[in-house]
Each structure stands twice: as structure tokens, then as C-alpha cells.
Amino acid sequence: MTTAKISLTLNDRPVEADVEPRTHLADFLREDQLLTGTHVGCEQGVCGACTVMIDGRPSRSCITLAAACDSADIRTIESFDDDPLMARLRDAFSRHHGLQCGYCTPGMLATSYDIVRRVPDADNDRIRRELSGNLCRCTGYAGAVAAVADVLSQNPPAALLQPMPRTRQTARSATSPEAASSSSEPISASGQHTASVTQIPDAVADGVALSREVTIDASPESVWRILEDIPTLVTCIPGAQLGGMTGSRATGYVTVALGPIRSNFDGAADITTSPATKSGSAIGRGIDKLTRSALDGSLEFTLSEAAAPDKSTLKFDALYRLTGPLAQFGRPTVVAAIADKILSDMSDAISAKANGRDVDPVDTKPPALNGFAFAWIAIKGLFAGLWRRP
Amino acid sequence: MKPVAFKYDAAVSVSDGCGALRDGANAKLIAGGQSLGPMLNLRLVRPGSLLDVSTLPEIREANETEAGVVIGAAITHAEIEDGAVRDPTGGWLRAAAANIAHRGVRNRGTIGGSLAHADPAADWVIVMTGLGASVTLEGPSGRRDVPMSDFVIGPFETALSPDEILVSVFVPKPAKDTRWGYWKYMRQVGEFAKASATVLINSEAGASRIALGALGQQPIILSSDVAEKVIGERMEVREALHDAFNAAGLPAEPENLALHITAVHRALAIAHADNN
Numbered sequence: 076m077t078t079a080k081i082s083l084t085l086n087d088r089p090v091e092a093d094v095e096p097r098t099h100l101a102d103f104l105r106e107d108q109l110l111t112g113t114h115v116g117c118e119q120g121v122c123g124a125c126t127v128m129i130d131g132r133p134s135r136s137c138i139t140l141a142a143a144c145d146s147a148d149i150r151t152i153e154s155f156d157d158d159p160l161m162a163r164l165r166d167a168f169s170r171h172h173g174l175q176c177g178y179c180t181p182g183m184l185a186t187s188y189d190i191v192r193r194v195p196d197a198d199n200d201r202i203r204r205e206l207s208g209n210l211c212r213c214t215g216y217a218g219a220v221a222a223v224a225d226v227l228s229q230n231p232p233a234a235l236l237q238p239m240p241r242t243r244q245t246a247r248s249a250t251s252p253e254a255a256s257s258s259s260e261p262i263s264a265s266g267q268h269t270a271s272v273t274q275i276p277d278a279v280a281d282g283v284a285l286s287r288e289v290t291i292d293a294s295p296e297s298v299w300r301i302l303e304d305i306p307t308l309v310t311c312i313p314g315a316q317l318g319g320m321t322g323s324r325a326t327g328y329v330t331v332a333l334g335p336i337r338s339n340f341d342g343a344a345d346i347t348t349s350p351a352t353k354s355g356s357a358i359g360r361g362i363d364k365l366t367r368s369a370l371d372g373s374l375e376f377t378l379s380e381a382a383a384p385d386k387s388t389l390k391f392d393a394l395y396r397l398t399g400p401l402a403q404f405g406r407p408t409v410v411a412a413i414a415d416k417i418l419s420d421m422s423d424a425i426s427a428k429a430n431g432r433d434v435d436p437v438d439t440k441p442p443a444l445n446g447f448a449f450a451w452i453a454i455k456g457l458f459a460g461l462w463r464r465p
Numbered sequence: 466m467k468p469v470a471f472k473y474d475a476a477v478s479v480s481d482g483c484g485a486l487r488d489g490a491n492a493k494l495i496a497g498g499q500s501l502g503p504m505l506n507l508r509l510v511r512p513g514s515l516l517d518v519s520t521l522p523e524i525r526e527a528n529e530t531e532a533g534v535v536i537g538a539a540i541t542h543a544e545i546e547d548g549a550v551r552d553p554t555g556g557w558l559r560a561a562a563a564n565i566a567h568r569g570v571r572n573r574g575t576i577g578g579s580l581a582h583a584d585p586a587a588d589w590v591i592v593m594t595g596l597g598a599s600v601t602l603e604g605p606s607g608r609r610d611v612p613m614s615d616f617v618i619g620p621f622e623t624a625l626s627p628d629e630i631l632v633s634v635f636v637p638k639p640a641k642d643t644r645w646g647y648w649k650y651m652r653q654v655g656e657f658a659k660a661s662a663t664v665l666i667n668s669e670a671g672a673s674r675i676a677l678g679a680l681g682q683q684p685i686i687l688s689s690d691v692a693e694k695v696i697g698e699r700m701e702v703r704e705a706l707h708d709a710f711n712a713a714g715l716p717a718e719p720e721n722l723a724l725h726i727t728a729v730h731r732a733l734a735i736a737h738a739d740n741n
Contacts, residue, residue: 097467409681415714
């Protein structure tokens, strides 16, 4: 299964190894090379515990592929036993209580070693800034900062790091037999998808608010009529497919993309509407098994006459909460930008239909659409809401 | 070991890479991997194959011309921060690079990777837009230059076609006496910016530019007329931004607007104090 051959310098000795391409450097160091001084914390490049020296520069080994380190020079904490500068740092960390459980310490020391050499004139503010990429959850940072300041005050030999050439002449190829099957995983929308049984929350706790108004080029009456026609309606929502309706509960799924991320959200929503006022509310939950992320969303909406004739205004106030790995990338401003894009496409499609023009169903172009499922779920709730009359 | 199994190749050349992107099933480029790495580990991204361009010599060069500097896509943030690459702006690039994430990330993250990833909150996306830079894309049918203002077209969305590779970014040498300010708002060092702005002042040539970033979408560039008025204090920043948000179809949410107004004010102050 392992087919990537790498040769590198590890702690001053040459190492040749076969690694599976997906192995990150931290796992390679710990599990293949048994150098367990490198600690693995978050495995997403945030905590800094896995920091090692790659070509003389502190780097996060959890988000560096071992296969990308062919011909590199790697130094882990184990190689610094006899290093006089690291000895000073170790001593200072002990004296200043720069560690308690010690989990972050290998990474802290690698970063500190770099600070002392690269920024010899660093004051406490600068040390704090430079150390900010290494998280400590027990001792706090005062001791670590004091330790680095102490070592700097002893006038250690300052040596500015020179950029190391990172060129590689020969192409290498590594194939994993599983790669073919993983690449054919159904990441794109597929008809085999079935709506899962989803538990719908009573309320969206700690939700992020998102309010929008969109103008549709058709009268509220004609828009409302379209909104009642579920299959037509769903074709107006980019990337969406309706699963089914049971009473007030609508189910369905949507395929969305955000840069290189693809998601398939299965969702369900409970809806109440008031046709008299052309308003309503919805609450729902969507689960994306691929990214193991969940979205809870609630929504209040009203459709009203806009200032200009034959125009309507669709206004909604949503509250959403995204959890799971996808939440890292679902920053509120990004969600809002995506919701705007979806709303714009959708209102174009609705006004075209209301005016009797044939439009390409929006669901033929989900791959081209960049949108986040949770924004869609909120919108899906909105439309699902129009289907039910209490 | 967290990512899905994938094939991994180190590219031998840009043209070879374009071919691999075209032919590969679900192929994805990787340079420093500082944004893609977490997505791979979390299995948010499941490529069939990765093509590593981080050590390609032809995109690890920087060349100075009379008009500016062409920075190869695989030059790292740290190399720019350390001055290993000639900074045509006399230090503006170095200062911006020094504030990207953390040193451990800057040591591997690349300028081309950051631009191609097009995170709306990324430093290079707003800084290169504010400086009027352009990127060079290479594909099977050759090379084309795209100004930054046309390159990022949405959140994580660019003008790159699937078989194109961003090979370099061209940063023009600013005219004499041009001033510059860049400021971003973050609650803690290294996190994604919640608002950012750049101010380039060159009123004599009528080439001043104010750009807003970290909007969740591509940056907004104020019209040169509005920019001159704001710089000349003939228009309130609040009014200019309110109009710009409206024109871009962004709701002027008070908190978001306030952060961007502050970003412009701070960037203006930095530009006015700039002695370049």
C-alpha cells in the first residue's frame, strides 16, 4: 500500500522510508520513526504542538505531508539534547515555570529557538506575538514569555536564518491503491441519495443572525403561486433536490461547494405559514455525512409588495448554527456572501418563471455554484414553509 | 492519519502540471498546504490526487523589472517577510507578510497558494488588490495576465480554470511619493481578519486607491473619485463605505460596517504617517 519513497535528513542522520502519501509529517515522525517528542494536538495547524524544524524553519508537521519532505532536513526536539542554545531555553522554561503538563513544550521550544535566533532584539510584546501560534492550555504564557526574554537577555549568538533553497529536481510519483476508490466517492450530487431521518431542534441555540431582503420582478400574488408549486420551486434553488413532504415536514438534500470543499446536506424542516399575510416560519436541521457537520436553522419570512409595480420583496430573518469541521470555514461574512449569491440566483429564477419565461432549472448547475449548505437549508426552510397551510 | 487516500506527485514543470490537472481524476494542486492541510485532515477535501508545486524551480523565482517585481507563486510568506525577495514597494510587502498567521505557517505557506485559495479574509487577496497587482495564469493554451480586481470573483472562487496554474504575481513599483496603509482587524494574532482595508495615496497622478477586504466575498475597490474625496477629507469614510456596500449589494450591517470604517481610518492614518 505504501508507495512514496522519500529520503531525508532526520536529526542529522539520513533516512529512507516508504510512506503512504496521505501520512502527515507528525505521524511519520511518531509512528514510523518512533520520535514521540513531537506532540500532536489539534491536527489542523492551529495549536503549534507539532512544530518541528524543516530546513531550519519551525513548521507545523501536522499539516505538512511526509511525502512533501523528500530531500528536506528535519530536526525534532530529540535532536536538540546537546544544543547549547536549547539547553539555555530548557533551563529558562524550568526556572520561569514555562510549562506544567508539558504537552505544548516541544512546539514552544522549537518556536522559542527560532525567536531567539531570528529576532534577537524582541521585547516582551514581540515575544508574545511570535509565540502566539503555540497554544498552552494549563500554565499560561507568562512563564514561557519570561523564559524567552531571559535567554535573550543573556546575549545568545544571534544568527539570522537564511532562506533555504527548497528545490527538487526529480519527479516522483506515488500511487495508493485506495486512491482510485476515494476519488470516485460520490462527492457530487447523486440520485442514490436518500433523505435521512433527521431530528429537528426546538430552537436554534447560540445562533448567528442573518437577515436579507430580496426583490423579485413579479407581483406578490404571482410569486406566491410559484412558491406553492413545490417541484417548480425546488428547481429555482441552486443545487437542491426535494426528498418528500410528510405533513408539515419537508425533507431534501443539497450539494454545495466552497472552494475545494464539497458537501451533501440531508435535511428536514418543520414549517408553518400564514397565506393571508404571506408570511411564515421554519425550523430545521441538516446533516452532512461527508464533512460530519450539522446545521440548525430557523427562519421568519414575509413576502410583500415592493415600491415599484409588479415587484415583490421577500424578507427573511434567519438564525443558524453550524457545528462540526465545516464550522471552521463557515465564518458569518462568508455565509452571508454565499446566501446573497443563492438568493440572487433564486430570485432571478422565480421572477423568470412568474413572468412565464422558461429558465434552465437551477439544479442543473450546482457544480458551478459556490454556496454553503446551511444557507440553503435556511432558504429551503423558507420555501418548504410556503407549502403548508395550517 | 486523517486524510482520505490519494495519489501524490511532485510536479516536474508547470506545463506538466497543467496536463496532470486536466487528466487527473479529482486532481488538486498543493503548494505549502497551510490551508489545504487542515481541510485534508478534516476530510472536508477528498482529492483523488495531489500535485505538489511547492518546489518547482520555475515558480520559486522572483524577478525585478523596471515596472515592478514578478514574484513566483511558490515563494513563501516568510521569504517575503525576511526580504529574500526584492520588495518593489520599499517594505509594504514585508510588513504585510510579517502579519500573516504565525511564523510556523509563513514558513511553508506560499503567496500563489494564498491567492489561488482566495479566502476572503486572506492578507494577500486584499493587499495585492490594493496595490493594483496582477497574476499570471498558465494553462494548456498559454499564459494570460489577470488584474487582481478581476481574479477573485467570490469566496474561495477565482478566474482560474480547472487546468490552469497561477505561476506568479506582478507587483508594480509604486510611483514616487506614493503612500500606503494596510490595516486589518483581528481579535487575536493569527486569526482570520474580520475587516481589512488598504489605502494607496497618489493624488497627483489621480491614482489613489482604497480597497476593502475580509467581506466574505471578493474585495471592494472604491471608485477613484470617491477615494480621492475620502483621502482629501471631502467625504466621510462612513458615507463612502455605506454607498460602496450598497453598490456591491452588501447589507450595511452596523457592526460589519463599523469595523470596515475603522479599518479605513486606521489604514489612512498609517498611509499619512508613511515616509516611504
